[in-house]
Amino acid sequence: MKRLVDHVATRSGTDRVFVDDRLELKGGSLIEVVERTRAEHSVFRGSSVGVCFSRGYETALALVALDGFAEQLLIVPPTSKPARVREFIDRTDTEFILGNRENLRTGGLRQYDIRNLCGLNGGLTQKEDDGNAGDRGTVCDTEWILATSGTTGTPKLVAHDLSSLLRTVKTDTKVGHTLRWGLLYDLCRFAGIQVFLQSLVGGSTLIFADHVESIDEQVNLLLSGNCNALSGTPTMWRRLLMSDQFENLSLRIATLGGEIADGQILKALQRTFPEAKISHIYASTEAGVGFSVSDGQPGFPATFLENPPEETEIKVSDEGLLHLRPPQPEQERYVEEGLTLTDGEGWINTGDVVERSGDRFLFQGRESGVINVGGNKVHPEKVENVIQEVEGVAQVVVRAKKSAITGNLVEALVKPSGNVEGEQELRSAVRERCNADLNNYEVPAVCKVVSSLEMNAAGKLVR
Structure with missing residues (x-):
């Protein structure tokens, strides 16, 4: 299986891969980042590395550099408090921290900063694409560890392999090359990882707007990057629609996730971007991407139970709880001993309650909420x-x-x-x-x- 850097290596060295308000990184320069990281920190090879940066741009660099090189990647949300970071480290036996946050409780672990390592503070010299990206050999199948939101208690840690994360990613690079994705999500969360992977593997440009708090600044950053594909929660979309400039985006793809997509927000997006393909995606950190709905209506068709649109099977229990069964359930697991992600048949209880209404199932909310x-x-x-x-x-x-x-x-x-x-x-x-x-x-x-x-x-x- 290709590692992330292998996908970058198939692109022209002058292709824009990552863009934010300060820097842009092209294919050749990204390969240089990977080579420097692996050459100057060979200690990361086969190790367990925590990634803890304050900005998505820096996290993205680390993920590309370490996938297939480190044995395990603990991806720490930038808003995690120091005590929580310490807890994550202890629960995963992390050996090194790659990050730039101050006052982290790393228990004596040395903290490396990829920005200084790769010269990003002073800018990189553009490298010509000579077809030789150095040592990109896969030494291991890296395990990616993501934290759940923890809204109902202590966050759980879920381990994925790259193939499970890429299960629904579109790989048509001819189409992908024409897309410029905007990142509003925290890259360290599952939804952010999905946008990042879709852009990188699909051959698109990724515009980082995850660190900008002002709505108008976010929109201006997306406009300046010619963003034409965007994903966000319904809450994010409602806030963006309040900006007078937002309708000036020429969106071809708009996706919603993370919260219930009600009829009002779907209609508002259809009015604002009549040419865009609008989909709401059901996914979770535990189960991965379950399915997407693109018919402009809330909920999902009841026919999905018999004919799921993706490889993931779907069922609803007698109590109205939505269950998913990925094609290879063993690819996801809880890190903690004693916690079981699936039942004996491979089904994952999502904890979301649905109710049938005619020929559709409508989301009612979280069972725990x-x-x-x-x-x-x-x-x-x-x-x-x-x-x-x-x-x-x-x-x-x-x-x-x-x-x-x-x-x-x-x-x-x-x-x-x-x-x-x-x-x-x-x-x-x-x-x-x-x-x-x-x-x-x-x-x-x-x-x-x-x-x-x-x-x-x-x-x-x-x-």
């Missing part, structure tokens, strides 16, 4: 989807609020769009819509109008 209101189960995502349809609502988060009587109440935090005149009118409209479309116990007991909503490192709204 249910709000218990006096013994009744409320899925926050279901309530959010209803409120999101109210005119004047830009974004909404629904969460539990403690109650001495019922245990919990439902609370809605609503961010208004720019054309809302009064907060009281908006709250009344929300309550009216909820009373019409929801059960009594699902209707928010508290509705607050707020100026902003928090988004986590994975691009999801924080409850």
